[in-house]
Amino acid sequence: MAEQLYQRDVYGQTLVRLGAQDKNIVVLDADLSGSTRTNLFAKQFPDRFFNFGVAEQNMMATAAGLASCGKTVFLSTFAVFAAGRAWDQIRISIGYNNFNVKVVATHAGITVGPDGASHQALEDIALMRVLPNMNIIVPCDAPQTAEAVAAAASMPGPFYIRLGRSKVPTIENKDEFKFGKSQVISEGNDVTIIACGIMVYEALSAVKSLAQKGIKARLINMHTIWPLDNEAILKAAKETSFIVVCEEHNVIGGLASSVDEVVSENFPKKVIHLGIRNRFGQSGEPADLLKEYGLTSLDIEKAVLSNIS
């Protein structure tokens, strides 16, 4: 079993590291700093941390005001409250202004677990993807979270970084993170699996199992949802017989839709969608929820086997 870490722990530690190097970094939270781990930054740099209480809309627009004065602003809350509750503030005050605000949303996806539907953001990628100027990263594990956060800090403009609640297994031996450039985790020409976030690990398990059955699957970690790595998608469409997209998100509007948009316009090919099929979440343990919503490595393997000729 691979090493398992919390993405949000690494996020908090990365903020502290970046904050020590760059005095211009300011961090905001809305009464969830213990969960999002921005409390690590708050402890080190209390003069550059602001807690807004349970008021995400105010936090979001205040971030824009800080950015208008040259600050690099990182802010965090749960994904449902960031992308959902404060969407209009992100749209006008951050996106339209093209301000240097990094929304790092934690507790995204079904694996939030027992808190249930109200707290399981299954539509946040869709909500962010339709905003011009918004860059979107879904890191697949904890080390990649550090790379993504550092990349966002080094580039101007708005970012949405999507993190989970639970511990995530680390994907070993992958290339260095390059913003906007996907990673090939395993090579193969029979089928391509494109995944993001925790689904990369599930997909990798499926790839290993498929290999034993003689099927060579290409696995792409599409960590950057916008700007999308169209080149890698089209290469997959041309070189492999079909594509399976795996995401811990509604199949409407997220990574599957992103892949469809590229493929259908340029090189039509069958794209199978493995994600939440337009349902709300519910309470349960993360592993049970992945089973219930068809997001396990077994589900991915089945999808490949039933579509391969």
Added chain:
Amino acid sequence: MENNELSIKELELKAKEARRLIIEMLARAGSGHPGGSLSAADLIVALYFNILRFNPKDPQWTDRDRFHMSKGHCCPLWYAVLALTGYFPKEELMTLRRLGSSLQGHPARSTAGVESASGSLGQGLSIGLGMSLAAKIDKKDYRVYVLLGDGEIQEGNIWEAAMACSHFSCDNLCAILDSNGCQIDGRCEDIMGLEPLAAKWQAFGWHVIEINGHDMRQILSAYEQAKTIKSKPTIIIARTVKGKGVSFMEGVIDFHGRAPTKEEAEKALKELS
């Protein structure tokens, strides 16, 4: 830029000129919001000509005072004042709302002197709060001014920001409430009552100054008083008349969001000459 302060009489003349420009550009554009642009004209003219520190030749000067118009639909007023203070030529005002213009129907950063977009109501006090916190972090002495509409403060985001400005002791921030008593669907008190305004803001921890928003002496004195208030933010509740300065627009709800026709504009300009 250290502006030479204008006299009361000169400020009143500038306000009249701003009102004329508002009427002209709205008539030319054929759409837009005259009522609230006219009601806040005296407040914003006084602010830009006698209070605000800025340099139109260097809009990004780091020590500039910040102004943000949260009630973005009244941007014709903002654009008129930015032109009058030298941010761009007056002729540009006549491109308002046209395809490709830097003067959008609601404020955008494409306009010189505009710090942040607005137009979706209720976000601007938070923008001002962010500017205020940035000044504190950087130990700068610039001040932040935010213009709010009274219909606008029905938005919940305003009260989140009101709470936070007070919590963070933002004494470098001054909100200006253009209390003209009207919103699109009618009088504020009929649509969604706001009074008692002063008591509400006081309860949120603000220093409150109530004035007649068309009396230049009261306006200047309120801005000066706000500068002296320590450890809490100030709000100037300016009682104004919607459509102020044009007799047939004063207090008329219809002119919240309807541009004057050519004939109405001619009549209005005559009154403002």
